[in-house]
Amino acid sequence: AQKITQTQPGMFVQEKEAVTLDCTYDTSDPSYGLFWYKQPSSGEMIFLIYQGSYDQQNATEGRYSLNFQKARKSANLVISASQLGDSAMYFCATRTYGNNRLAFGKGNQVVVIP
Amino acid sequence: EADIYQTPRYLVIGTGKKITLECSQTMGHDKMYWYQQDPGMELHLIHYSYGVNSTEKGDLSSESTVSRIRTEHFPLTLESARPSHTSQYLCASSVQGGEKLFFGSGTQLSVL
Numbered sequence: 001a002q003k004i005t006q007t008q009p010g011m012f013v014q015e016k017e018a019v020t021l022d023c024t025y026d027t028s029d030p031s032y033g034l035f036w037y038k039q040p041s042s043g044e045m046i047f048l049i050y051q052g053s054y055d056q057q058n059a060t061e062g063r064y065s066l067n068f069q070k071a072r073k074s075a076n077l078v079i080s081a082s083q084l085g086d087s088a089m090y091f092c093a094t095r096t097y098g099n100n101r102l103a104f105g106k107g108n109q110v111v112v113i114p
Numbered sequence: 115e116a117d118i119y120q121t122p123r124y125l126v127i128g129t130g131k132k133i134t135l136e137c138s139q140t141m142g143h144d145k146m147y148w149y150q151q152d153p154g155m156e157l158h159l160i161h162y163s164y165g166v167n168s169t170e171k172g173d174l175s176s177e178s179t180v181s182r183i184r185t186e187h188f189p190l191t192l193e194s195a196r197p198s199h200t201s202q203y204l205c206a207s208s209v210q211g212g213e214k215l216f217f218g219s220g221t222q223l224s225v226l
Contacts, residue, residue, distance in 0.1 A: 042219070043204075046217075101172070
């Protein structure tokens, strides 16, 4: 079974600053994918970024980057130049290629303040 | 952008009623999923489907049932709603072998 841990309390971030959200995972499968999703107060889940376990380089998507440390089983999300619209819950998720299903962490609450 | 739709967006209903939450996608995705999410908590997979006439239970036990008669449609049914069913229900889809799940806007269900 996959276990994803997101333990940071709610975070307040100054606009235009960077923020790092921690995520550790536990899987015995050697092949897996790591995902980050954003959930604003409206409730929908928005895909942000993906990293495959065999990818050599850290994934980047615009202002989002993933700090992937495979040996530590860590996949932290970095949001650069925070904007007010970044205020949301952020969920880390993993998927092993054996079962094709996403397992989610409990999420991190981020509030961007002007 | 994703074309996956859930209706209703909000539903308040009395105990014992039968309800169906609708989910449709126009992307031709083979895989579809239902997740349940309590406020401030993680998502839990309750049902999934890999194609027409294929349905499986997820990681979290649920009293709901699903059907997949058409590729684009994956409704979830509760035969007799109870207050313990109060939650947000999120539908998602993905292509076969694809990495990314596309989510609908969710249905917030309140059972009184």
